[in-house]
Amino acid sequence: MNLADIQKIAEQEVDFERAYKYRINVCCSSGCVPLGAFKVLKAFEEAVKEFGVEKECKVAKTGCVGTCSVGPAVVIEPGDYLYQNVTPEKVREVVRDHIVLGLPVKGMLYGNPAFFKKQHRLVLRNAGKIDPTRIQDYIAMGGYSAIVKCLATMTPQGVIYEVATSKLRGRGGAGFPTGQKWGLVARAHGKPKYIVANLDEGDPGVFANRTLAEADPHAILEGMLIAAYAIGAEKGYLYIRSEYPLAIQTLQRAIAQAKSLSLLGDNVLETGFKFDVELRFGAGAFVAGEETAILASVEGCRAMPRPRPPYPANSGLWGKPTLIQNVETLANIPIIIQNGGAWFSKIGTPRCTGTKCFSLTGKTNNPGLIEVPMGITLREVVFDIGGGVPEGRKFKAVLVGGPSGGCLPDALLDLPIDYDSLTRVGAIMGSGGIVVLDDHSCMVDTAKFFTEFCVDESCGRCTPCRAGLARIKEVFAGITEGNARMEDITTLEKASVYIRDASLCGLGQTAPNPVLTTLRYFRDEYVEHIRDKTCRAGKCFKKEEKGVEQ
Template sequence: MEHIRAHVLICAGTGCVSSGSKKVEAALRAELARTGLDKEVKVVETGCHGFCEMGPIVIVYPEGVFYCRVQESDVPELVESHLYKGRVVERLLYREPVSHEKIPHYDEIGFYKKQMRLVLANCGHINPESIEEYIAVGGYDALAKALTEMTPEQVVAEVKKSGLRGRGGGGFPTGLKWEFTRNAKGDKKYVVCNADEGDPGAFMDRSVLEGDPHRVIEGMAICGYAIGADEGYVYVRAEYPLAIKRLKLAIKQAEDMGLLGDNILGTGFNFHLKIKEGAGAFVCGEETALLASIEGKRGMPRPRPPFPAISGLWGKPTNINNVETFANVPQIITRGADWYASIGTERSKGTKVFALTGRINNTGLAEVPMGITMREIIYDIGGGIPGGRKFKAVQIGGPSGGCLPEELLDLPIDYDSLTQAGAMMGSGGLVVMDETTCMVDVAKFFLNFTQSESCGKCTPCREGTKRMLEILTRITEGKGRPDDIALLEDLAKNIKATALCGLGQTAPNPVLSTLRYFRHEYEAHINDKRCPAGVCAKLSGYQITELCKGCGLCKKACPVEAISGEIKGRHSINQAKCIKCGACMAKCPFKAIIKG
């Protein structure tokens, strides 16, 4: 029998794969075989560790040494120094962004210290393509408990008691939704997992499906038992090929072991699971549009009521939750509702997974307890803003969310606090912005996204967002009018009140939140014809400050001869001739040229 003295875990999530982790793995296996260590060292592919900024990630156990940004060329040294001689390769260790301190162990890194990884507990620690590894860490215990020790009504009651709310954006109580579907009349019922995840900068659901697909399957099977459904669908966008591949494999493994299909665990409960690949339409994240897409129709929302719990897929009672919601269920059943309800705040229980992107040092995936502050997420976990720049705002909740300013950094993250602040939890996208960001341009970006993705079915969303986008474009091009702010607010309120679906109703949120907290930037664009951040090209120019030494390099670099001045004298820029290319600023050795 082989004696395995070390395990090398290599991240095989999409982020690390794109950074070259597959090449690292191949090189590692070849080097271990060459040195004869392949009988003593086991290489394990895992899902996403969350710390995407530092990929490819390699962790060596039993020491738990955390190596980051490992490349194929690093493998020979890693094998010889660490796996053969037992010496840590210090140059591959993680360094904190501020102190630059080298940290060798996974659990000592600032990015992980304030996290509470419940949904992501297995991601990065087990092979997502092995059902045996999932079972070894307690997988399918919850399904077995539900089927053999609990009635469907007890399962529903336990989920209700836990306080779990839908993690897809709306935050509706999960147990209550299950109860509605269970009590609905119908000889056939369905369970649907919404894995569409179309928000810019969001990759929470993808990472869970790639790193721990069996957890989602188990949560769906428990839901099927609780509501009386024998069939389920995972609606996942086709842009997630790795997630789909691992999900298909996981379903096959579960079927082969009798954990999906007919007569599961000999209890008489039947549950079959299918995958529906979506074409990437943002609107299909809305539950009624998603159901239409599964049925083979064009993905367009329909009026509610009736809600899907009463009349959903093919007119049958249907329960829809997103990936993260289902991934919470197994632990609620095994560890109890009281345990889960002890985490978080009064009205927002448990944890939330966020995708940290934008102007932040530690981009990646973080799972935190509800009630943590934005400051803790951005600075303690995210490592702060790169380059010593100043924090300006954070967009939370994707295109349906809002932009929150610096004065709200200590706002606790929960459903109600975010709603009161003019944002929303959303699915968990969190985009950080620094002082170089124009908030009018940000509002335009998100509105352009929602306007492009509008299904066009209802007039408020189809026409209203288009008119709002035209106004924002006009403002950013220096053609803003005095009444544009009032017009934007009026349009936004009408769209929120009259759009058909939740996506249309929340589309104006980025505009309303930026008007609420950054109105002065709109006013500068309209009244002063100036972009304070220097982002909007038609409102921004380059200026030469008193730091100018008169070296003349900027004058030589200007392609349109817009700069004048004598040697050793302060130069100036003719704004009428300037094409705003930035060549002068790039050449100035004294940083005497600013944009604004």
């Protein structure tokens, strides 16, 4: 296999696809599988045979289209007709009417075009369109043409320049400029150099990286290849949560396929460039997403962060220069190389370019995976894309950034989503979780829930995080059980600021965000709990009732 062969595979595959008039894409990602996606896939395969249209109709299993709440989801091309809640029993009707008679079944179509209207799918460009288990599908969509372009026409410095021009910032949460990071590792002394791709999506309520890996694994691998070429790395580790069996399986297959086409290995596409990828499995530790902690974990130790400097760019895995990058960041790279950094920098806002994937969950009408341009407002996400709050309940807050994010009220809904605006109001981009809360949720209970999460996940290395969060947890227990005094609010505030300012790593520094934002925007609920011993959502003070029930 050499550089020209990739182009040949793409052409062959496009010809092969052209032979089909229709393509039926059945979503078989972790969202739709528990709802019966594989049975639906089988039913389609049988139905196209039954009606004798198997030669003009390709049935493919694909990744996620994003509308996870109405699965199993099926998209029929051309025309991108999205069928919702498809069951094996309904498949015959769809094939008969849509394919044979040319009449889409209106009653089963997804009735909410607003969900897609404000999205901008760059990272998820192939999600739901290609079969993630076939490398040819990815190549036919222009996949691996970016690494071919790099190897054939660009110097490593040229690649870094292009990424810097795009102004792409790291999608793992902190938003560090990617081009700058690559430059640091490229210039660092020491060999070998390593890449660690972070797919340890530990934030509860977030599944964007998982969906990406299940839907388009080669986009991640191509991003790693380009990064390796730019910084001079020969070995990459892809660190993934063990809770994601389907994503692991998909990536394992993708790596094997890339090796068989010599896209990975000792002599990539006969150019002499060498790069290999190995999977490493996480084991359920939220803190492992922190960059020095993930290094410890890849080395087989407890995932405990260490002070920086030295930064991983100079001293990472086994003391060697290491580039650590979230997989969403990496999936952006091929399109930046294909279209140019200047093109990319026009998407989003001037300071935060590109798009961001979010898992939209909680009390929303349209939960699912979305990708939106940076700078879109929270209101657009919650009410336009998300379709508002179900069952006529009242919107109360939106949680942005996972368990160490912030709870933002109605008054902040017009805030544009970007790294800087979110930080200003006490939230963080985090790994991209947006959870909508309605008036059933108690803000004190919500902050307590996240504090308990962070207490469990604190690695225990530094005192502010370990002891401070435990103290906050105690105070919350008092407030929600009716044994609190007004001074406890001051204790919460003081302890939170202390933990934020004095902790060693990002986990501790951001862990008090839910407490601080709920105190800032929903203080009256704390006062009601302490002074009146009432919880307007009816979540707290339940201890005695439970006893009676038993």
